[in-house]
Amino acid sequence: MPRYSEHPIAPQFLQRWSPRALNPTLSEAELRCCLEAARWAPSSSNTQPWRYVVARQGEPAFGAVLAALLPFNQAWAHRAGALVVACSLTESVPTPEHPSKPLPGSAFDAGAAWMSLALQAHALGLVAHAMGGFTREALAQAIALPAQGVRIDCVIALGRPGDPAELPEDLRAREHPNGRRPFAELVKDGRWA
Numbered sequence: 001m002p003r004y005s006e007h008p009i010a011p012q013f014l015q016r017w018s019p020r021a022l023n024p025t026l027s028e029a030e031l032r033c034c035l036e037a038a039r040w041a042p043s044s045s046n047t048q049p050w051r052y053v054v055a056r057q058g059e060p061a062f063g064a065v066l067a068a069l070l071p072f073n074q075a076w077a078h079r080a081g082a083l084v085v086a087c088s089l090t091e092s093v094p095t096p097e098h099p100s101k102p103l104p105g106s107a108f109d110a111g112a113a114w115m116s117l118a119l120q121a122h123a124l125g126l127v128a129h130a131m132g133g134f135t136r137e138a139l140a141q142a143i144a145l146p147a148q149g150v151r152i153d154c155v156i157a158l159g160r161p162g163d164p165a166e167l168p169e170d171l172r173a174r175e176h177p178n179g180r181r182p183f184a185e186l187v188k189d190g191r192w193a
């Protein structure tokens with residue numbers, strides 16, 4: 001299904017999408033390349049409040065993270081080369097000069113970092129598919145998340161593009177790029193309405 005923009009944009013923004021058909025082949029260099037791209041995202045006062053817990057295919061951590069996903073996501077994400085749990089700090093890291101303070105905008109910054117990761121994956125010919133469908137308590141336990149100061153934002157399935165024929169039938173039917181709301185619905189001039 002082709003995508004069209006209402007205004008000219010760089011091709012990567014239309015060509016990147018979120019397939020569920022994955023091939024788990026993923027090199028350590030590719031994984032690190034995507035995480036490195038995320039590291040260079042902009043953030044409020046350069047706080048860089050994103051943190052990642054990486055579970056590679058074949059490691060015990062992979063099974064633990066997979067088990068915390070909702071069944072809908074387990075059905076396809078088990079073919080990922082890595083599951084990356086993307087977290088953001090809700091409080092700053094204290095230093096001798098600056099005590100810890102709340103970071104109310106950290107999820108916005110972590111979202112920017114996720115998009116950098118996704119676009120880097122796309123540039124490498126890889127798939128990065130975000131998932132909000134997980135059981136928060138189970139996932140926190142699986143990755144030994146501290147009791148406070150950090151939240152889980154999403155889990156990112158990373159891998160090579162796979163064969164849609166290997167997906168369950170209902171997911172195979174959804175394996176195509178989707179569209180977007182009209183530009184005018186999202187962008188207003190001067191006033192909300």
Ligand SMILES: Cc1cc2nc3c(=O)[nH]c(=O)nc-3n(C[C@H](O)[C@H](O)[C@H](O)COP(=O)(O)O)c2cc1C
Nearest residue numbers: 016017018019073129130131132133134154177178
């Ligand atoms: C924070 C976030 C959570 C998402 N959660 C899920 C999910 O649990 N399962 C899933 O299959 N896709 C999930 N997605 C993928 C979105 O459905 C997808 O990005 C959206 O439909 C736009 O499609 P595109 O990424 O192909 O352009 C999520 C995406 C984001 C950014």
